[in-house]
Amino acid sequence: MKFGILVNEGPYNHQAVDSAYQFAKAAIAKGHTVSRVFFYYDGVHNANKLLEAPQDERQIGKLWADMARDHNVDLVVCVAAGLRRGLKEENLAEGFRISGLGQLIEVGIQADRVMTFGD
Amino acid sequence: MSEVMDLPGDDDDYTSGVVKKFMFVNRKAPHGSIYALEVLEMVLISAAFDQDVHLAFVDDGIYQIVKNQDPARVGMKNFSKTFRALDGYDIEKLYVEREGLEERGLTEDDLIVDVEVISQAEMAELMNGMDVVLSA
Numbered sequence: 001m002k003f004g005i006l007v008n009e010g011p012y013n014h015q016a017v018d019s020a021y022q023f024a025k026a027a028i029a030k031g032h033t034v035s036r037v038f039f040y041y042d043g044v045h046n047a048n049k050l051l052e053a054p055q056d057e058r059q060i061g062k063l064w065a066d067m068a069r070d071h072n073v074d075l076v077v078c079v080a081a082g083l084r085r086g087l088k089e090e091n092l093a094e095g096f097r098i099s100g101l102g103q104l105i106e107v108g109i110q111a112d113r114v115m116t117f118g119d
Numbered sequence: 120m121s122e123v124m125d126l127p128g129d130d131d132d133y134t135s136g137v138v139k140k141f142m143f144v145n146r147k148a149p150h151g152s153i154y155a156l157e158v159l160e161m162v163l164i165s166a167a168f169d170q171d172v173h174l175a176f177v178d179d180g181i182y183q184i185v186k187n188q189d190p191a192r193v194g195m196k197n198f199s200k201t202f203r204a205l206d207g208y209d210i211e212k213l214y215v216e217r218e219g220l221e222e223r224g225l226t227e228d229d230l231i232v233d234v235e236v237i238s239q240a241e242m243a244e245l246m247n248g249m250d251v252v253l254s255a
Contacts, residue, residue: 008255041157041255081157101164108251109137109168115255119154 004107008118010042013051019045020117021063025043025049028071036074036107037064039096041118044082047075049093065095077105141165142173142246144254145180150195154255155183159201161253166208173249174205175242176234177216181223184215186231202232216242 009016024034039046042054051061068075076094077087082098092098108114143162149155165172176184188199205211213234220226220236227236237245246252 006253023148040161042155052140052170084153084184101161104161104253105141105168107141108141108253109170114251114253116252118255 001027001112002035003035004026004035004104004109004111006104006114006116006118007039007043008036008041008116010045011051014042014118016117016119017043017060018058019038020115021060023044023115023117024067024073028067034067034071034073034105035111036076036106038107039075040075040081040101040104042075043084043118044085044087047077047082047093048087049091049094051093052067059093061093065093068095078104121250134223136169138171139250140168140171140248142174142175142243142252144175144177144246144252145183146178146254148179148190149183149199150193152191155180156196156198157223158253158255159198161200163207164210166205166210171212172210173212173214173245174210175214177215177219177244179228181219181225182213184213184232184234185225186229199231205232214242214245 005020006106009018011017018042024037027034046060049061053059064075067073075097077096080102082088089098135224136188143158145158162172162174164235184202188197190197213232213238216232216239217236218239
């Protein structure tokens with residue numbers, strides 16, 4: 001099955017992005033495809049390259065970037081939601097790209113299921 | 120394809136691609152968090168994709184379409200009027216949960232747009248028939 005994922009909450013403050021990551025990891029391990037993860041609302045903060053959690057904690061941005069590289073997952077940050085919150089190309093973490101909301105609608109059309117993580 | 124101007128949604132052949140049933144579920148009050156405003160931005164973008172778009176208003180989400188809002192007094196933009204422009208984007212399937220409306224002491228007359236008021240059970244059934252449900 002082909003999944004699209006929507007992440008609606010920021011890092012560390014909320015479990016949503018961790019649940020999304022664990023879901024994607026489990027789906028891929030079962031042979032499914034995660035074609036795109038779309039970061040919206042405060043979810044855009046997950047793509048900030050300036051995030052620096054203590055070394056003994058999970059590095060959320062890196063986890064996603066590694067998954068994107070190894071399993072060809074498209075990590076898209078909403079441009080409008082990003083601009084509102086100060087997330088731009090200059091502080092965008094490796095592995096992510098900035099694009100429009102159309103990318104979310106598109107994955108909704110193309111994927112078999114869209115999973116939302118957030119409140 | 121055609122020499123005359125075709126508008127999206129004018130006929131079934133216009134969209135050569137897949138048309139899915141999308142539902143945007145509004146559950147939160149218009150202000151107090153940004154979810155309502157950013158869901159509306161999603162809805163507007165979806166109009167460009169010629170999909171079968173549905174909007175549901177449940178719980179405090181119903182307050183998003185209440186008449187006579189004046190959020191400028193607390194420094195917020197009044198985006199409730201945008202809901203009235205949705206029919207210009209061919210988004211006309213708006214549903215409000217009857218129980219949620221009654222719980223809040225509201226009636227259809229209090230709403231800024233024409234909606235279909237349906238029961239919670241009917242809403243569940245409608246939602247079940249959707250391909251993509253996006254909610255906030």
